[in-house]
Every structure is written in structure tokens, then in C-alpha cells.
Amino acid sequence: MSADLEAVASVGVNAALAAGATDAEAFVEQGVEREIRVYEGAVESLTDAARRGIGVRAFADGRAGYAYGTDIGDAGIEEVARAARAAAEVADEDPYVGLPDETGATEVAPLRSPEIGEWTTERKVDLAIAAERAARAHAGVGQVEQVVYADADGSRALASSRGFSGSFETSAAWAYASALAGDGADRMTGIGLGIGRGPEDLDPEQIGGEAATRALAQVGARPVASRRCPVVLDPFVAASFVGFIGAMLSADAVQRGRSLFADREGDEIAGEPLRLADDGTAREGPATAPFDGEGCPRRRVPLIDGGRLVGFLYDSRTARRAGRATTASAERPSYRSPPAVGTSNLVIEPGPAPLEDLVARAADGLYVMGVVGLHSGVNPVSGTFSVGATGRLIERGELADPVREVTIASDLVSMLRSVQAVGSEARWVPFGGSVHAAPMLLGEMAVSGL
Amino acid sequence: MTLLDPELAGPVLARALRRGGDVAELYVEARHGFALSLDDERVERPQSGDEVGASVRLISGDAAYFGHVDGLREDDLLRIADSVAGALAAGDERASDDGIRLTAAHPSSRHPVETPPQEVDAARKADLLRACDATARAAGVAVSQVSAGYAEERRAVQVFNSDGLAAADDRTRVRLAVQVVARRGEVVETGSETRGGHGGLELLAEDAVRDVAADAARKALTMLDARAAPSGRMPVVVGNGFGGVLLHEAVGHGLEADAVQKNTSIYAGRLGERIAPALVTAYDDGSRTGAWGSDGIDDEGTPTQRTTIIEDGRLTSYLYDRVRARRDDVPSTGNGRRESFRDLPIPRMTNTFFAPGEGSPEALISDTQRGLYAVSFGGGQVDPATGDFVFGVSEGYLIEDGRVTAPVRGATLVGNGLEALRAIDGIADDLEIGTGYCGKDGQRVPAGVGQPHVRLRELTVGGTAA
Numbered sequence: 001m002s003a004d005l006e007a008v009a010s011v012g013v014n015a016a017l018a019a020g021a022t023d024a025e026a027f028v029e030q031g032v033e034r035e036i037r038v039y040e041g042a043v044e045s046l047t048d049a050a051r052r053g054i055g056v057r058a059f060a061d062g063r064a065g066y067a068y069g070t071d072i073g074d075a076g077i078e079e080v081a082r083a084a085r086a087a088a089e090v091a092d093e094d095p096y097v098g099l100p101d102e103t104g105a106t107e108v109a110p111l112r113s114p115e116i117g118e119w120t121t122e123r124k125v126d127l128a129i130a131a132e133r134a135a136r137a138h139a140g141v142g143q144v145e146q147v148v149y150a151d152a153d154g155s156r157a158l159a160s161s162r163g164f165s166g167s168f169e170t171s172a173a174w175a176y177a178s179a180l181a182g183d184g185a186d187r188m189t190g191i192g193l194g195i196g197r198g199p200e201d202l203d204p205e206q207i208g209g210e211a212a213t214r215a216l217a218q219v220g221a222r223p224v225a226s227r228r229c230p231v232v233l234d235p236f237v238a239a240s241f242v243g244f245i246g247a248m249l250s251a252d253a254v255q256r257g258r259s260l261f262a263d264r265e266g267d268e269i270a271g272e273p274l275r276l277a278d279d280g281t282a283r284e285g286p287a288t289a290p291f292d293g294e295g296c297p298r299r300r301v302p303l304i305d306g307g308r309l310v311g312f313l314y315d316s317r318t319a320r321r322a323g324r325a326t327t328a329s330a331e332r333p334s335y336r337s338p339p340a341v342g343t344s345n346l347v348i349e350p351g352p353a354p355l356e357d358l359v360a361r362a363a364d365g366l367y368v369m370g371v372v373g374l375h376s377g378v379n380p381v382s383g384t385f386s387v388g389a390t391g392r393l394i395e396r397g398e399l400a401d402p403v404r405e406v407t408i409a410s411d412l413v414s415m416l417r418s419v420q421a422v423g424s425e426a427r428w429v430p431f432g433g434s435v436h437a438a439p440m441l442l443g444e445m446a447v448s449g450l
Numbered sequence: 451m452t453l454l455d456p457e458l459a460g461p462v463l464a465r466a467l468r469r470g471g472d473v474a475e476l477y478v479e480a481r482h483g484f485a486l487s488l489d490d491e492r493v494e495r496p497q498s499g500d501e502v503g504a505s506v507r508l509i510s511g512d513a514a515y516f517g518h519v520d521g522l523r524e525d526d527l528l529r530i531a532d533s534v535a536g537a538l539a540a541g542d543e544r545a546s547d548d549g550i551r552l553t554a555a556h557p558s559s560r561h562p563v564e565t566p567p568q569e570v571d572a573a574r575k576a577d578l579l580r581a582c583d584a585t586a587r588a589a590g591v592a593v594s595q596v597s598a599g600y601a602e603e604r605r606a607v608q609v610f611n612s613d614g615l616a617a618a619d620d621r622t623r624v625r626l627a628v629q630v631v632a633r634r635g636e637v638v639e640t641g642s643e644t645r646g647g648h649g650g651l652e653l654l655a656e657d658a659v660r661d662v663a664a665d666a667a668r669k670a671l672t673m674l675d676a677r678a679a680p681s682g683r684m685p686v687v688v689g690n691g692f693g694g695v696l697l698h699e700a701v702g703h704g705l706e707a708d709a710v711q712k713n714t715s716i717y718a719g720r721l722g723e724r725i726a727p728a729l730v731t732a733y734d735d736g737s738r739t740g741a742w743g744s745d746g747i748d749d750e751g752t753p754t755q756r757t758t759i760i761e762d763g764r765l766t767s768y769l770y771d772r773v774r775a776r777r778d779d780v781p782s783t784g785n786g787r788r789e790s791f792r793d794l795p796i797p798r799m800t801n802t803f804f805a806p807g808e809g810s811p812e813a814l815i816s817d818t819q820r821g822l823y824a825v826s827f828g829g830g831q832v833d834p835a836t837g838d839f840v841f842g843v844s845e846g847y848l849i850e851d852g853r854v855t856a857p858v859r860g861a862t863l864v865g866n867g868l869e870a871l872r873a874i875d876g877i878a879d880d881l882e883i884g885t886g887y888c889g890k891d892g893q894r895v896p897a898g899v900g901q902p903h904v905r906l907r908e909l910t911v912g913g914t915a916a
Contacts, residue, residue, distance in 0.1 A: 039712070045514040045794055048533045052520050053501075066497045070520035079500070087496035090486060090572040094494065121537065145714050145835070180714065180835055187835050226681065256489060257595050257631070336499060372831035373840040373862065379828075382638050386862045386912055388831070388840030405838060407862050407912035448681045448912045 005030060005157035006167045008072050012056045013159050015081035021058035021088070023099050023161045024081070025294070028054045028072065029335045031154015034121070038128040038147045046121070051154070055335040058084035059098060063091040066338040100316035100326055103164040105290035106297040109283050111170040113198025116153050124149055127204050128175060134208025135179040135192065140219065141212045145178040145189065151199060156289075164295035172286060173199045174430065179211035182219035188390070188404070190215025191236075195286060195428050214369060218390055221402035223449040230365035230420075231408065231445045232358050232394065235437040236429055237368050238348065242276065243432015244378055245412060246343040249278075249303050249311075250329070251318035253341075260383045260413055261309060269309045271419030271443075275349035276304040278313055280328060285345030286434040293332035293339030300347075301327045304416075315341045347436040351422035358423050358441040360397040366447055367392045367399055368408065383412035389447075406449035418443035453618075454478045454504070454522055456552035459610040462506065463550050465531035467612055469538045471510040473772075474531075475611040477749065478504045478522065479791040482568065485601040488579035496572065503791040508534040509773060518792050555618035557606040560746030561739060563622045563650040567602035570651055575600050578626065578654060582663040586630045589667035592674060594638075595631035598663070600624075602651075609751035617751035623647065623742070623896060625885055626654050628663045632670035639676070639859070641669025641845070646885040648744045669826075669845050672857050679846060679861030679911065685821035686863065686909045687814050687849065691882035692826045694901035697732060698802050698888070699832045700839045700867035705734075705759055705767075706785070706797040706890075707774035709834050716837040716868055717765060725765045726871040729807060732760040734769055736784055736800030742885040743801040743898035750786035750795050757783045759802075760871075771797045789893040796891060801898030807877030811903035814876045816852040822861060822911050823847040823854050837867035840912075862912040876905035 005028045012026025030052040037044040054077055055068040065087030069080040128149040135144045150173070157167035176193040192210030194202040233241065253259040261269065270276075280298030282288055291297055294316055302310050314322065315330035318341055331342035359367060369391040378385040386409035393400040410418075423439035431437075459476050466474035480502045487495045504527055505518035515537040517530035567575075582598040601624070608618045625646030632639050643666040647653045688696055701717075709715040717725070736754030738744050745754050750772045758766050770778070771786030774797055787798035815823065825845040832839040843861040847854045883900030 039512075043513045045516060046537050047794065048515075048517040048530070048537070049792060050519045050526070050530075051792075064494075066495070067499065068497075069500045070502055071500075083498045083500070087498050087572070090496040090576050091494050092492040094492065143713070145712060185836065189833060189835050256597075338495065338497065372833065372838075373842055379640065379859075384860050386842065386860050388838070388862070388864055388912075404836075405864055405866075405910070407840065407864055409860065409862075409912065 005155050006159060006165050008054065009157045009159035010165060011074060012054055012077050012081055013161050015078045016056050016058040016084055017161055019082045019085040021060050021085050023059040025057045025099060025158065025160040026054060027332060027335050028157045029154065031152055033152045034124065035148065035150040036125055036128050038125065038132055041129055041132065043125055053335040054080055055338065056081050056084040057338055058088050060085065060088050062093040062095060062097060063088045064097045065091060068336050096317045096321040098316065099160050099162045100294045100296050103162065103295040104297040105166050106281055106299065108281050108288055108290050111168060111197065111288060113171045113200065115200045116151060116171045116173065116198040119199045124199055127199060127202060130204035131175060131177045131208040134205045135177050135212040138212035138216060140181050140216050141179050143180045145180055147175065147177045149175040158291065158295050160295055166291055166295060168290055171197055173197065173202060175202050175207050177208050177211035179215040181215035186220055188215050188218040188221060190218065195430055217392065218369065218402040218404070221390060221404035223405040224393060224403050225450050226448040228444055228446050230362040231442045232362050232365065232367045233440045233442065234367065234369050235425065235427055235439055236431055237371055238440045239429040239431045239435035239437035240371060240374050242346055242348060242435055242437065245416065246278065246346045246433060249313055250341040251312040251314045251322060254312055255318055255321055264309050267309055268307050269413065270304050270307045270416035272307040273351055273422050274304055274307055274416065274419045277302045277347045278329065278343050278345065279347045280344035282345045282347060282436065284428060286428060286430065287344040292328040293330035296326050296328035296330065298328050298344065301329070313341055313343065315339060343433050345434045345436060348422060348426070348438050350424050350426035350438040353421060353424060355423045355425055355439045358421055358439055359394055359399060361421065361441055362394045363397050365394040366403065367394050385409065385411065406447050409446045409448065415442060453480055453557070453606060453608050456554050456610065456616060458524060458527070460550045460552050462527045462531045463610060463612045465528055466506050466508050466534050468535045471508045471538055473509045473612050475507045475609065475750065476504060477791055478608040479605060481603060481605045483601065483603045485599065486575055486579065487597065487599040488583055489597040490595070491583060493576045493579055505791045506530045506534050507794065508538065510538055514773065514794060516794050550612050551614060552610050552616045555608045555610070555616040557608065557618040557620035559620040559622065561648045561744055565651040566622060567624055567651050568604060578659050581656065581659055582628050585660045585663035586628065586667040589664060590632065590671045592632040592634050592671055593630055593667055594633040598626065598628045600626055607749065611751065615751045617747050619746040621648060621745055622650055624649065624651055624653055626659060626662055628666040630666040630670040632674050634674050637674055639670050639673035641666045641673065644885050647740045647742050649740045673845065673859060676857040676859035679858040681912060683908050683910050685818050686906045686911065687818060687821065687823045688904045688906065689825035690811065690880050690903050691900055692884040693824065693904065694803050694884065694899040695827050695886065696841060696870065697804060697901055698799060698897065698899045700837060700870055702734070702799045702802045703832060703834050704837060704867060705769050707768045707770045707778065708797050710768050711774055711777060714835050720765050723765055724763050725868060726760055726763040727874055728763045729877055730760055730763050730871065730874050731758065731805040732803065733757065733805060734759055734785065734799050734802045738801050741801045741883055741898045742896050743799070748784045748786045749788045750782065752782045752784040752786060754784040754800060769797050769799060771795050787895050789895055793893045798890065798895055799888065799897050801883055801900065803881060803883055803900035804877060804902060804904060806879045806881040806902045809876065809878050811878040811880055814878055814903050814905045815849060815854055817876065818849045818852060818905065821849040823849050824863060832867065839867060840864050864910045864912050870906055870909060873906040873908055874904060875907045878903035
């Protein structure tokens with residue numbers, strides 16, 4: 001099936017060249033998706049979707065234009081190719097745009113679950129209902145707001161006028177449960193989630209149990225007095241922050257003057273225990289692929305090592321501009337957008353100590369289990385932030401009363417520098433992109449409450 | 451422009467209902483989009499897209515079965531109808547031709563579009579962006595970077611259902627967004643502003659475009675002189691226009707009938723109750739002419755309308771789509787919206803705003819001894835189950851002795867929706883509606899957020915000052 005898609009992509013490339021492009025690239029996607037939402041033991045909605053489309057990037061006179069469409073018949077492709085060529089006319093000339101000089105593919109572990117095609121809808125519904133039941137089984141969980149199961153199974157192909165042609169099959173499945181515990185104004189939400197290549201990777205007991213445990217841990221939460229104290233981030237929260245930092249390590253953000261880390265390569269920007277890489281080939285990484293959105297072979301790119309900033313993420317354009325090599329970081333979330341520099345799988349290297357030890361080291365502080373307002377609360381230029389937080393107090397080295405309606409404030413640079421330890425409980429989290437996250441102990445942060 | 455013949459829609463719906471179910475619906479859409487951006491004084495990323503597709507929804511009791519497909523091929527449409535029928539657990543096979551009679555539905559625009567953007571040369575859109583760049587850079591030497599984005603979209607939709615509904619709409623939207631970075635020494639600040647609506651390029655006339663760029667630049671430059679925000683409880687005057695995001699997040703989402711029926715909203719069971727002082731009235735109005743969140747019909751074919759959600763402090767209505775309306779035995783309020791044919795319609799706000807009061811914004815300020823003037827927010831988030839919210843203030847000032855004084859940075863508003871409503875003690879007369887995007891269940895739809903200047907007697911401000 002994916003070989004057929006390569007043929008479709010090459011039709012796109014040729015059509016763009018025929019429309020007057022000097023270089024062209026086409027990306028084709030095809031697949032099926034399923035989403036199941038259950039509520040109170042019954043299916044609330046079930047979605048069955050077929051998706052296909054093509055996106056063409058056309059280059060002419062140092063300009064690039066992009067167009068996409070849902071018709072992958074020859075006439076539809078020609079129209080898209082012409083629109084891409086016409087769009088290129090509008091752009092200003094850019095000496096760095098163009099296709100990558102070197103392309104290829106990396107050998108990666110199979111990206112498609114061998115079982116995904118065999119699971120019936122009924123089995124998937126049962127999995128979601130089992131997660132709901134697992135959450136409800138915890139005393140104190142009044143309601144399970146929603147359980148969502150979703151999967152996708154499909155192929156992608158990319159071809160370019162410089163001779164690249166490649167394709168791969170990929171699948172993904174994830175499920176999440178949202179449980180409510182407590183009454184009235186004391187009611188708190190907890191989220192549990194699982195992610196994998198196929199439904200067989202999801203454990204409904206873990207997903208439902210996690211939602212319940214997280215909700216119950218926060219029942220009765222109250223604001224606390226303002227303080228400056230050590231903070232432990234749980235993996236969900238650590239992932240959200242690291243996602244923000246990953247975005248700032250894009251060479252595009254650096255070159256556009258939108259990164260706090262421009263001109264900081266080689267500098268110590270974080271606490272020594274922090275090691276961060278972007279790994280487009282990670283074995284279980286949700287974003288793993290043999291090549292990036294421009295046909296460059298995926299790899300592991302170290303970003304922060306021993307607290308030092310060791311590199312940025314490049315696509316071919318930003319690499320050309322910086323006089324570097326691409327790191328194969330051209331991302332394509334779908335055929336509806338052109339490739340752009342971004343993170344694939346951000347990997348925080350887990351530390352030796354468990355969460356318990358991080359909490360003990362914090363002694364008196366705050367364990368943060370959830371943040372709200374991160375996207376609006378972080379100034380992307382200065383890095384200062386102030387976000388709402390929920391979690392638990394840490395007293396005498398142990399988790400104590402639940403806390404809500406407080407804000408934590410700092411700036412990303414100070415926060416990175418204050419990393420004192422990374423915990424050992426690492427897992428894939430779909431927050432902040434795709435992040436292999438672990439808990440983190442931060443030396444100090446401003447908590448404002450009452 | 452006709453997308454799909456009713457002659458084909460009828461058999462698709464009958465096929466979907468073949469094994470039972472209450473209502474079947476066919477939603478058809480063709481969309482064309484064009485976007486362009488400017489960064490670092492260069493026009494870049496020209497992008498055009500064309501998508502055509504359809505979805506079939508089968509409602510049976512409290513469940514919805516849904517399928518969608520790219521393209522409008524007859525065999526594909528019948529295949530997804532089969533797939534949703536097959537998802538229904540049991541049920542006897544019915545004759546697939548029990549005569550669903552449908553009329554033709556021709557998409558036409560219910561909101562004025564004087565200058566259809568597709569008919570304007572792309573080079574002129576690039577010039578709009580260049581004008582933004584020039585205006586913003588002329589605003590001050592500290593302006594170090596300008597980026598701007600232009601986007602247009604046309605969506606033609608048709609909705610058919612097995613109750614005999616055949617409806618259509620033709621929607622055109624344009625939007626311009628400008629972001630300005632100002633730098634003085636180590637201090638860096640940003641300011642952003644947007645303009646747009648349901649309409650054509652007439653909404654982005656040259657002077658309007660200059661205003662947007664100048665406003666974004668003024669915000670960034672002003673914030674260069676900001677000091678750390680204070681912390682604690684204090685009166686807060688919230689700016690008009692985008693200040694309405696507070697109402698949208700902390701109240702509006704809680705009124706969406708899906709949250710209410712699941713009892714995950716603090717507003718559940720409170721219809722008729724006084725939840726705010728008598729001076730507070732608020733609407734959700736998807737029919738407001740040319741407004742960003744307006745449409746002719748919602749995405750289930752219900753005509754859009756003005757719904758009074760709070761009247762003189764009393765909670766008067768929730769926001770319904772068809773499924774939730776049926777459950778409460780009330781008519782839909784025309785709030786069944788979806789991002790595209792790939793999504794299930796769910797209750798969503800359209801344009802949500804506080805009705806204007808009588809005083810001037812200046813009077814609200816001069817009436818405040820000491821407090822925070824929150825002009826605009828970077829956005830916000832709320833937990834619907836508790837109503838707890840947090841909003842980052844992107845442009846804020848101190849109010850001292852009834853006057854707006856120093857700009858402050860890093861302020862957040864922390865509170866609870868019901869508490870905040872109760873704390874309203876002043877509403878000015880200067881209603882304005884901003885162009886936002888609202889995300890829910892993975893679907894992003896245009897939503898108008900707005901209000902006149904509003905004062906809250908007391909709210910927690912999370913600041914960074916010691």
C-alpha cells in the first residue's frame with residue numbers, strides 16, 4: 001500500500017515541475033482512524049474515519065509555496081501542484097529555501113502494531129469500558145467524566161525532484177480517562193492515560209487507576225500561603241514545561257530572535273542532572289519515523305547534556321542559513337501543513353532516584369500535579385511565567401495536604417538552572433508534544449496563594 | 451453552488467438508518483483556505499488548501515455513531531452510511547428505501563461579504579502584511595521584530611437529516627494577526643492584536659490594518675516600562691473586547707449543555723438562580739452581523755440566534771446542540787458546531803459577551819482606589835468541574851487613586867467563575883467583540899469573545915513582586 005502512495009507522491013512532484021517549479025516535493029497520507037468515547041458503561045460516540053490527502057511544496061526563483069487537497073486523483077493532484085506553484089509567486093525571495101542536499105532513511109523498529117488490524121470495534125469498546133470500571137472501583141470516585149479510546153492506522157509517502165522517494169506504515173493507539181472525586185466545590189479532576197502503537201499496548205487498569213488516584217490525591221485541596229520553596233514536578237507537568245523548552249531550541253526560533261537560548265550554545269543553561277535529547281528514532285516514541293518531513297534520515301539529537309546546551313534542531317533551510325547540517329527536524333503533523341522545524345520525541349534522561357527520594361530531598365515544598373494556563377502564562381520571548389497549579393504540599397520530606405488555586409512563577413532559564421534531580425519514573429506523555437518525561441526536583445520557585 | 455444533490459442524500463440517510471436509530475444526518479462541506487505570513491520583514495509561507503468531504507452521524511438513544519470521508523464519491527458516502535449502521539449493536543434490517551424526502555439546499559451567505567477574498571490578488575494580501583510591518587516599525591525605535599499573519603477561509607456546508615431537514619450556509623472569514631517584539635537592553639516584551647470577522651476583505655481596510663499594527667506595537671512598547679505585578683486580593687478592572695475571554699472561559703464553557711448534562715459544570719441545576727448581581731446580562735449570539743463567531747446556521751442546520759444566558763443576574767439558558775436539546779426536551783439554541791466534516795458537532799459558544807451597561811470605562815477606573823487594570827489576556831484556562839480559572843494578563847496596569855499608572859508584567863488572575871460573577875460591580879458602555887479561537891475536545895472553532903469594560907470588586911492577583 002505504501003508503495004502505491006509513493007507513486008501518487010511522484011505524480012505530485014512531476015505536476016509541480018510541469019507547472020513551472022524548479023524543484024518540488026510531495027507528501028501523501030492515507031489511513032483510517034477510530035475514536036470511541038464511553039460514559040457510564042455505554043458508548044457515547046464512535047467515529048470511523050478514512051483520511052487521505054496530498055501536500056505539495058513548489059520551489060521557484062528562491063521562493064517556496066505550499067498547497068494541499070483531499071483529491072489524490074490525477075486531476076486533483078495537478079490542481080494542488082498548480083496552486084503550490086502559484087503560491088510561491090507571493091513569497092519574498094529567500095536565499096536559504098530549497099530541498100535538502102542529502103536525503104535518506106534510518107532503520108527503525110516497526111512502527112505499525114501487528115495487531116491493530118485484528119482488534120474488532122467491540123474489543124476496543126470493552127477496553128474503554130474496562131478503564132472506566134477501573135476508575136470507578138476506587139472508593140471516593142463519584143463519576144468518570146469521560147473515557148476516550150483512539151487509534152490511527154495508515155501510511156505516509158514522500159517524494160522529491162532530487163530523487164528521494166520513501167514511505168512507511170505507522171499506527172498509534174491511546175486512551176485517557178478523566179475521573180472526578182469529591183463533592184461540590186471540593187470536586188477535583190484526575191487524568192489517567194496510556195499510549196502505544198496499538199490497543200494491545202494499553203492497560204485499562206493502569207489508565208483508570210491512574211485517573212482515580214490522581215483525582216483522589218487532590219480532594220479537599222485548598223489554597224496555601226505564598227512562599228518560596230523547592231518544587232517537584234510530576235512527569236505530566238515536567239513534560240509540558242520541557243515541551244516549551246524544546247520549541248525554543250528550534251533553530252527557526254533562534255534565527256527569528258524568538259528564543260531565550262540564542263547565542264547560548266555551549267553554555268551551562270541547566271542544572272547538571274538534566275539531560276535532554278530529541279530522538280526521532282526512539283523505540284517506542286510516538287513520533288518515531290525513518291525520515292523527517294523533507295526526507296532526511298531521523299537521528300538522536302542531544303540538546304542539553306550535563307546542564308550544557310549542546311545543540312539546536314535544524315531543518316534544511318535553517319541549517320543552510322546557519323552553515324550547519326540538518327538534524328532531520330522538519331516536522332509534518334499532516335498533509336495540511338508544510339514541513340517546519342520542531343521536536344519529534346523529546347527525551348528527558350531519567351535519573352537514578354525514585355520520586356520518593358525527590359520529595360524527601362525537597363523537605364518542605366510543593367509537589368505539582370497539574371498546571372493550567374501554561375500556553376498563555378509563559379511569555380515566549382522573555383520566558384517568564386506564572387501559571388495556576390494544583391498538587392500536594394511537601395512537609396518534612398513527605399507528601400501532605402492537597403493544594404489548589406495557587407500560582408507558580410519563575411522564568412524558564414531560572415527554572416532550568418534550578419533542576420537539582422531527575423527522577424527514575426520515566427514514561428511517554430503526549431503533553432508538550434511527545435515527551436519521554438520523568439519527575440524533576442527544582443531548587444526553588446515562587447508559589448503565590450493566600 | 452450546490453455540493454450534493456438531495457437525490458443522493460436521501461438514500462445515504464436511509465442506508466444509515468437501515469438497522470435502526472433515531473436520526474441520521476449527512477453533513478457535507480467544501481472549504482478553501484489561503485494563508486500568508488510575514489516575519490523578519492519577509493513575506494513567506496504562502497499556503498492554499500482545498501478540502502471536500504462529508505460525514506454521516508447516526509443518533510440512537512444517547513449514543514452517536516459517526517463516520518467521515520474525504521471527497522464526495524457516492525460509493526464512499528454509502529460505505530460510511532453502512533459503517534455507522536453496522537456500529538449499531540443489534541436491530542432488525544429495515545427496507546433501505548422508506549422515502550426520506552429532502553429539498554435541495556443551496557449554500558448562500560447570511561452575512562455580508564462585499565469583497566470575496568478569493569477574488570483578490572494574493573499580492574495585495576502580501577501588501578497588507580507589509581503595511582503592518584512598516585506601521586509597527588515606525589511606532590518606536592525599540593521595536594525589534596514584527597510578525598504578521600493573514601488568513602482567509604470559505605466554507606460551504608450542507609446539512610441533511612432524516613427528519614427532512616435540508617439546510618446550507620456559505621461562510622467567509624478573514625483574519626489578520628500582528629505580533630510585535632520590543633527590546634530595550636535586557637528587557638523584551640511582546641504585544642499582539644488581531645482583527646477579522648465573518649465577511650470579506652472589506653473588514654481589513656487599510657486604516658483598520660494600520661490600527662491593528664499600531665496597537666500591537668504600542669502594547670509591546672508600553673510593557674517595556676512595566677514593573678513586577680503585585681500579588682494579593684484587589685479590585686480588577688477588565689478591558690473591553692478580548693477581556694471577554696474571562697466570561698468565555700469561566701462562565702460560557704460551563705453553560706455548554708454537554709458539561710451541564712454530565713454534571714461536570716458548576717452551573718448545572720442552577721437555571722433561574724441568581725448567579726450574578728442584577729446589573730449583569732450576557733448573551734451568546736451566533737447571528738450577530740459580521741461577527742467572528744457568527745454563521746447563518748450552526749453545523750446541524752439550526753439557524754443561529756441570540757440566546758440570553760444571564761438576564762439581570764439570573765441564569766436563563768444553557769447552550770444546546772440537537773442531541774443535548776432533545777435530552778432536556780428544549781429546542782436547540784443553534785450552538786451545535788464542529789471544526790470540519792471530520793468532527794462531531796458539540797455544544798460550542800459563538801459570540802459570547804456581557805451586555806453593555808451605562809457608565810464610561812473612565813468612571814470605572816476613577817471609582818477604584820487601588821487595583822489592577824487588566825487590558826488583555828494572553829489566554830486562559832478553567833476547570834469546568836470547579837470553575838477555577840487562571841488567566842495570564844498580557845497587558846496590565848496598576849490603578850492608584852482612581853488613575854491608571856504603571857504598567858505591570860507577570861500578573862495572573864486566579865479565581866473561580868461563580869465568585870468572579872458575583873464580584874462584578876460595574877459594567878461600562880463600550881462593548882467590543884474580539885476574534886478568538888476556542889479549543890474543546892480537540893476541535894478548534896472561531897469564537898467571538900467580548901465585553902465592555904467590567905469591574906470586579908475583588909479577585910486574587912498572582913504577581914511576581916515580592
